[in-house]
Amino acid sequence: MISFPPSLDRLIQLFGTLPGIGRKSATRIVLKLVESSEAECRDLASSILEARQRTRKCSLCGGLTEDDPCPVCTDPRRDERLVCVVERPSDILALERTGRYNGRYHVLDGLLSPLDGVGPDELRIDRLVDRAGEGRLREIILALNPTAEGEATALYLGKLLAPKGVRVSRLASGLPVGGDLDLADELTLGTALDERREL
Numbered sequence: 001m002i003s004f005p006p007s008l009d010r011l012i013q014l015f016g017t018l019p020g021i022g023r024k025s026a027t028r029i030v031l032k033l034v035e036s037s038e039a040e041c042r043d044l045a046s047s048i049l050e051a052r053q054r055t056r057k058c059s060l061c062g063g064l065t066e067d068d069p070c071p072v073c074t075d076p077r078r079d080e081r082l083v084c085v086v087e088r089p090s091d092i093l094a095l096e097r098t099g100r101y102n103g104r105y106h107v108l109d110g111l112l113s114p115l116d117g118v119g120p121d122e123l124r125i126d127r128l129v130d131r132a133g134e135g136r137l138r139e140i141i142l143a144l145n146p147t148a149e150g151e152a153t154a155l156y157l158g159k160l161l162a163p164k165g166v167r168v169s170r171l172a173s174g175l176p177v178g179g180d181l182d183l184a185d186e187l188t189l190g191t192a193l194d195e196r197r198e199l
Helices: 006-016 023-035 038-054 089-098 125-133 148-164 186-194
Strands: 079-086 103-107 139-142 167-170
Touching: 006 023, 079 089, 079 125, 089 103, 089 186, 103 125, 103 139, 125 148, 139 148, 148 167
Parallel strands: 079 103, 079 139, 139 167
Antiparallel strands: none
């Protein structure tokens, strides 16, 4: 049986570890790269390294940025009294695509999952509670995926934030249960954002 040379096989394995890329897709990508010019490959490699070196998390919201604080947190046109809580930075981009949200964000960096050893101390919950306690927020929108972990995290945050005197709401129905925000289309996500409900 003929197999790929070890260097190609290793590259296929590495691409196969990326989300949404299986062995077939990884193989197609690697074969395309091998057929590309050396300049194109160097450009791709240097772009990956540059993105890795320059990208960091915003010290205020936790979103990905090259400038700290990020452009969303420093934009004076955005409503600083409105904070949307998301699981991961990619969820910010999904909500921004709707064009219907003009507040700030807070990235939790995960969801509560006791079976996986993820408790409140592993997430950015303390900073969210601090923001709520500063007295400047009028509403916190919990835009968490409608999974068991997302629901548990939303309930936990709702109880934690209730004494802070801030309105806490959830995205409305329209998002499929078990779905991911960054996979939802703009219309579905926009409607869920517009029809959010209080906890």
